[in-house]
Amino acid sequence: MLFINWQTIGYMIYDPKNELTDVELSALNEKEFFEYLDSKAKHLKQFTRPLGSYETKHFAAWTKGDSLTTEELKKAKEIGKEGDVVYNESIKTAAEKLGGDPKFKDEGIKNIKTNRTQWFD
Numbered sequence: 001m002l003f004i005n006w007q008t009i010g011y012m013i014y015d016p017k018n019e020l021t022d023v024e025l026s027a028l029n030e031k032e033f034f035e036y037l038d039s040k041a042k043h044l045k046q047f048t049r050p051l052g053s054y055e056t057k058h059f060a061a062w063t064k065g066d067s068l069t070t071e072e073l074k075k076a077k078e079i080g081k082e083g084d085v086v087y088n089e090s091i092k093t094a095a096e097k098l099g100g101d102p103k104f105k106d107e108g109i110k111n112i113k114t115n116r117t118q119w120f121d
Contacts, residue, residue: 012036014043052087053080 012028012035020028020036028036051059053076060076061068 012039014040016043049086049090050083051080052083053077055083056080 012032014036025033025036056076056079057073060072064072
């Protein structure tokens with residue numbers, strides 16, 4: 001096993017391929033330990049997204065139970081809107097990478113029916 005002298009580097013960096021063991025973590029001082037946790041959190045944050053409004057309302061109801069007030073439910077919904085925006089943007093960028101909506105690209109399609117009343121000719 002390769003041991004690195006962290007004092008020569010000056011700060012701790014999380015390596016996902018070579019995580020520190022419990023023994024190595026317990027040998028760190030407080031400053032190095034928190035630097036290591038911060039770098040691990042930064043690495044893991046790139047794989048997450050904020051919770052949507054459904055998840056935040058569900059979590060609030062789960063934690064508070066019957067004592068959940070209307071104001072708390074509205075606050076959970078506001079917090080979840082940020083996650084909904086992030087999720088919708090990821091769908092939008094994925095659709096753009098795939099070439100957009102095919103019904104607008106196919107020239108063989110002449111009439112795009114978007115309203116329910118247009119379904120019946």
